Amino acid sequence: MSIFKRIRDIATADFHEALDRLEDPVSMLKQHMRELEQQLRKAHGALANQLYIEKKYQSIINETRNLVEKRSRQAELAVEKENDDIAMLALEDKLVNEAKLNACREQYQQIKSQTDLLCGQIDKLRAAYEELQTRKLALISRLNVAKATADIGKAAASFNPEFTVQGFNKAEDQALRLEAKAEASQYGLVKSNSIDHVHLNDQVEAELSKMKERKSVTV
Structure with missing residues (x-):
């Protein structure tokens, strides 16, 4: 059919x-x-x-x-x-x-x-x-x-494997630079705070000595 x-x-x-x-x-x-x-x-x-x-x-x-x-x-x-x-x-x-x-x-x-x-x-x-x-x-x-x-x-x-490795190396180097920069900035802050703290202690001791002298004179 x-x-x-x-x-x-x-x-x-x-x-x-x-x-x-x-x-x-x-x-x-x-x-x-x-x-x-x-x-x-x-x-x-x-x-x-x-x-x-x-x-x-x-x-x-x-x-x-x-x-x-x-x-x-x-x-x-x-x-x-x-x-x-x-x-x-x-x-x-x-x-x-x-x-x-x-x-x-x-x-x-x-x-x-x-x-x-x-x-x-x-x-x-x-x-x-x-x-x-x-x-x-x-x-x-x-x-x-x-x-x-x-x-x-x-x-x-x-x-390109070589290009990719270079790219990773650059990225790692950039990360190391950023980390070093962050550490350096933190180090500066810590040192500055330490110096200020030492200077403040000197002032406090000086004030304490003056108070003792005045007190001894009064007595």
């Missing part, structure tokens, strides 16, 4: 080789998957019609079989009552419906075979879709790894 034409293309080795050669194989794969999805929808629509026809034929077969059985009983009853005219009419209708029943059964079997064939083709189409789905995931994984590897390669190519 025409709705399954894409299966042959997708199943060929050339198709898979083409995917590997493309710059953007994922896009091509997605396009084919969209086409397969459309074909699957059409196939399921065709299957729905087939199943409907099957059910209609099954209903006709059941009705016709019941009518044949009914005409057979009517003919037997008419014979028992010795009503040959009614019996002949019943038998005639029975024969007509038996022929119809046989024809319907034959057509039903043909339709059933077509339905089975359609189901088999849908299974193939679904298998092809699942194969593409798996292949798409594998391709995405491969492309992600390839891109990451390329990015790492670019970073490694632009990396």
Whole structure:
């Protein structure tokens, strides 16, 4: 059937080789998957019609079989009552419906075979879709790894160990300079405070001596 034409293309080795050669194989794969999805929808629509026809034929077969059985009983009853005219009419209708029943059964079997064939083709189409789905995931994984590897390669190519070591040395030297400057400024403050404290003690002792002298004079 025409709705399954894409299966042959997708199943060929050339198709898979083409995917590997493309710059953007994922896009091509997605396009084919969209086409397969459309074909699957059409196939399921065709299957729905087939199943409907099957059910209609099954209903006709059941009705016709019941009518044949009914005409057979009517003919037997008419014979028992010795009503040959009614019996002949019943038998005639029975024969007509038996022929119809046989024809319907034959057509039903043909339709059933077509339905089975359609189901088999849908299974193939679904298998092809699942194969593409798996292949798409594998391709995405491969492309992600390839891109990451390329990015790492670019970073490694632009990396200069000597320049980096020099940069660290400069940073460490700058840190040492800042630390030394901070220590020097603290040292100046501590020394200044110490000098002021010594001078203050001298003044206090001098004042104490003066007070003692005044007190001794007063006494």
